[in-house]
Amino acid sequence: MTDSDPPSPPRRRTASAVLWPLLGLSIAVGAWWTGTTVFAVNTVVLPSPPDVLGGFQRYRGLLLAETWHTTVAAVLGFALSAIAGVLIGTAIAAWRPFERMFAPLLVAFNAVPKVALAPLMLIWFGYGRTPVLAMAFMVCFFPIVLSTAVGLTTTPADLAELARSVNATRWQTFRWVRLPAALPQMFVGLRVAMPLAVIGVVVGEMQYGETGLGMIIVQTSGQGDTATAFTAITLLAVVSIVLYYLLVTIERLALPWVRATTSAR
Template sequence: MSSATTTAEESVDARPRRSLGAIAVRVLLPALTFVVLIGLWWVATIVFGWPSYIVPTPLEVWQEMSDQRSILASNFRTTLWEALLGFGLAIAIAIPSAVAIAYSRTLELTVYPALVALNAIPKIAIAPLLVIWMGFGAGPKIVMVVLICFFPIVISTATGLKATPAEIAELSRSLSTSTLQDFLRFRFPWSLPYVFVGLKVAIALAVIGAVVGEFVGATKGLGYVIVASGQNANTTLAFAAIVLLSLMSIVLYYAVSLLERVLVPWAEET
């Protein structure tokens, strides 16, 4: 009895250690990867003898970020706001659309092919038209983010809703649930892992969409900083903006991943 109790206590004590170990691996391995990439970048500038106006060193980029922190911070907030607002609007439009497609065979046969065709249009080709229609404000950038994020969210959500196991659907029918109850209790919770797959893809694309819109026509934002830096031959500032865009994408992606772990804890175990 004493041996069994000791074993149980050791098992309980081991769980926090395994959890901390898993967290350490999740944090240390990506951090190590970034350190290696920065090191390779630095070595490449030395080996190939690239001058600073072509490829600056990481130290020069860091110094530029420090010197221009107020300008970069202001434009960082602009791009972040455009990406998040467009991402939120894409969710608000895409998830109801996916529900309609999943529950209507007619819509699936009519609307779905049209969505695939529209998604095949290069979004960069639409960006100049958005500027003509909406001007140089935030509107074209937000619409571009919505257009880029919409399709992956629709696809993943519709797939998740249609992938409900037969036994769960049979359980729902046996309980005589209404369509709304079936959706809220069974189908939508089951589809959440699929939904978050689309959200994680879309959040990275959201930053790309905002920058594409800023490339075409903008007066602020990190995309505008990159374009202006190219025109002024300030490669170091352009690299600083690119680094900030990368950090933005990484933070947003892991924020969505953390939200998934909180809302759908069973997804990773499955």
């Protein structure tokens, strides 16, 4: 391959996956910076990007430590909801009476604003990590249940017929046909739930957390230090992006046949 040859499609896709997000980020930050400069916005109302960077430099050690606490809590809450959600979604798909008994309750539970449960969770769990994890669990639990149940109940007809033609047992059909066919749909629910876990953790930290970026946002906002509060918000965005694309990478490694058998832009 000579220097004049065009780059291969995978390389172009990799470059596009990096360059386009960087371009979008640059435009957003540039518009933000320009707006705060042109309109002379007070730092207390909306800090400029240099103000946010200065807030990070002043409290870098504290912010990084609290970012770690928030990240660990988000991952733990997500993991707990993933385990429980997959199990309950599997039960709903496997046994019709279970679906009829508990599906309406799950829908009703998901419809309740989780912030409305904050005072009760304070009574139940007190302050600390437990109510924070509980909030993250409740926020991202339902999408995982729904995607698991939908994935396991929408097995392609040709695959189901193939399993019957070879006299596969119920377990063999589940293990080798229904579960692999449902995994792409299950990962959709997991991708939806991952950012929600971060949201749930931050809501919990704001209400009754003793550590984490949510606590930093509440404290610094109350003190008028908007720049540091925006720095914590920026770090939350970074954590959400990293966790989301880490999950996307796991999906691509675990399900290589999906991209090979489906059309992609």
